[in-house]
Amino acid sequence: MIDAAQLVTGVLGGDRRMLAKAITLVESTRTDHQEAAQALLERLLPRTGATVRVGITGVPGVGKSTFIEAFGLFLVGQGKRVAVLAVDPSSARTGGSILGDKTRMAKLSAAPAAFIRPSPSSGSLGGVARRTREAMLVCEAAGYDVVIVETVGVGQSEIAVNGMVDFFLVLMLAGAGDELQGIKKGIVEIADALAINKADGDNLARAQQAAAQYIAALNLFRHTTPTWTPPVVTTSAIEGRGMDRIWSIILDHRAKLTATGELEAKRREQQRGWFWSVVDEGIKARFLARREVRKLLAELETAVVAGEMSPTAAARRVLAL
DSSP, X not given: OOOHHHHHHHHHTTOHHHHHHHHHHHHOOOHHHHHHHHHHHXXXXXXXXXXXXXEEEEOTTSOHHHHXXXXXXXXXXXXXXXXXXXXXXXXXXXXXXXXXXXXXXXXHHHSTTEEEEOOOSSSOHHHHHHHHHHHHHHXXXXXXXXXXXXXXXXXXXXXXXXXXXXXXXXXXXXXXXXXXXXXXXXXXXHOSEXXXXXXXXXXXXXXXXXXXXXXXXXXXXXXXXXXXXXXXXXXXXXXXBTHHHHHHHHHHHHHHXXXXXXXXXXXXXXXXXXXXXXXXXXXXHHHHTSHHHHHHHXXXXXXXXXXXXXXXXXXXXXXXX
């Protein structure tokens, strides 16, 4: 039996064990657990909203886990409490490897002021993103000053994470010449800052050159807010260099958008998007749960695969129900 009152008291008291239990409840797909989770969130909601929400993504090989650990340790050193959550849509196919994050961030996970939570190991991107949003609210209620949401997959997960954070940081590598071609326009447009990581040793000069190229490339894009021009900085996660600069940029961004009211407007719009994504997810789930829909789907899928019916015609027949 789930004791919601005990969970609320534990979360608000900063009990890490109760926090982990509350997030497990939020992530559960069982109907009774979902009802209990929503009741829990309703009671925690008044204690949320003051946290700095940061999304971090990066190209493969950029050293994202090392960066997040270095950044998290810097924040802990500044007296902040830090929670790290992950959005891993690829886990629906592979079973997920994000559990390795706790071993890759061994120092940060051992810090009493830090909390690292892997993403659920199954479910669609929409489902994983929803549970990450709700886990974020639980962490906020538990008193964490900064919540870092890490994207593990590449592609739509960045858009999903941008829809739940205040500041979105994209990590890049040096050697920008070829990589500039590979930057996804949509991701660059939502980036609030670019950080060229691994700017150390023999790679330092290349990283500085890459930063200059990225600055020039960003001039070709229009950012989502006229108030902010995304800066490009160089960092070294291994040496822990540049973490203070990143934090200063995040605070500057927060101050400017708060002053213009854009931060509040952004969060309201995120709430609206979250509401409609849950509605869409619920409509689809209820529709597909109907017995006659499942029966017809199986027949039409066979017909479509065999080339006996077009996908559009088959879909229309299903939706006619």
